Amino acid sequence: MKDMTEGYTTADGRRIGPVLMEMKNITLRFGGVKAITDISFDIREGEIRAIIGPNGAGKSSMLNVISGFYVPQEGEVWFKGYRRGPMRPYQVARLGISRTFQNIALFDGMSVLDNIMTGRLTLMKSGLLNQALWWGRAEREETEHREKVEKIIDFLEIQAIRKTPVGRLPYGLKKRVELARALAAEPKLLLLDEPMAGMNVEEKEDMSRFILDVNDEFGTTIVLIEHDMGVVMDLSDRVVVMDYGKKIGDGTPDEVRSNPDVINAYLGVAHD
Numbered sequence: 001m002k003d004m005t006e007g008y009t010t011a012d013g014r015r016i017g018p019v020l021m022e023m024k025n026i027t028l029r030f031g032g033v034k035a036i037t038d039i040s041f042d043i044r045e046g047e048i049r050a051i052i053g054p055n056g057a058g059k060s061s062m063l064n065v066i067s068g069f070y071v072p073q074e075g076e077v078w079f080k081g082y083r084r085g086p087m088r089p090y091q092v093a094r095l096g097i098s099r100t101f102q103n104i105a106l107f108d109g110m111s112v113l114d115n116i117m118t119g120r121l122t123l124m125k126s127g128l129l130n131q132a133l134w135w136g137r138a139e140r141e142e143t144e145h146r147e148k149v150e151k152i153i154d155f156l157e158i159q160a161i162r163k164t165p166v167g168r169l170p171y172g173l174k175k176r177v178e179l180a181r182a183l184a185a186e187p188k189l190l191l192l193d194e195p196m197a198g199m200n201v202e203e204k205e206d207m208s209r210f211i212l213d214v215n216d217e218f219g220t221t222i223v224l225i226e227h228d229m230g231v232v233m234d235l236s237d238r239v240v241v242m243d244y245g246k247k248i249g250d251g252t253p254d255e256v257r258s259n260p261d262v263i264n265a266y267l268g269v270a271h272d
């Protein structure tokens, strides 16, 4: 068991706790391509931590290492003071990690409510046999799950569309439903893959507000990756900046903004 030092209080009075997750010297290769080279950083409890960088910098790869989907060839991932080995998706969910995807991954033909319910699957204790033998208990459990989901629906202000099939919703609302589904798993650590991509200004403002509210209301630690540096600066407590698979900056938004390597990566060389 590793010693975890205390946290700190932010300028706006939010409490950031001790280290929840630590990435140590992570290197990830796809054949001959090095997507991540020797990157280390930590994520503290209750913080909003952004990973930014130009196209192909390695952000998605890093998010997939954090989520346990990719196992790096080198380096160590520590979570809640323990070194984490390779895991199956359900084990990741049980650790309290859930995520949204860059390309929305919802069931188009199902209602908003049912989509969000799928987020609770890993928390459901009653399997089919249990439901047959203990009908009353399974029913009580179902009611509890529905109540939790209704709370999330209220919180994210999507009551009006709860019965609507997801396929009929505009893009910004689909993203919000995906956030709702991830929240339904009651995650300790929420991973957001480009939550604002493809959104108009108003939708981006709404999403920013909801991300801040989730962090504030549930104390959820949030890691988000974004392409757009401007969007994350107001949201994040600390930012990791990647470029060509390497970490070129790590610190508060102000520290990162004034880092010459970061300025060069964004303004100097064309990556697209």
Ligand SMILES: Nc1ncnc2c1ncn2[C@@H]1O[C@H](COP(=O)(O)OP(=O)(O)OP(=O)(O)O)[C@@H](O)[C@H]1O
Binding pocket: 030, 033, 034, 035, 053, 054, 055, 056, 057, 058, 059, 060, 061, 062, 227
């Ligand atoms: N599954 C894969 N197989 C082979 N190469 C990959 C794979 N995933 C990523 N890469 C390569 O790893 C590097 C980093 O890609 P990654 O998608 O992590 O970057 P990114 O910062 O998320 O980019 P973007 O902003 O465009 O989404 C790129 O060179 C990419 O081509």
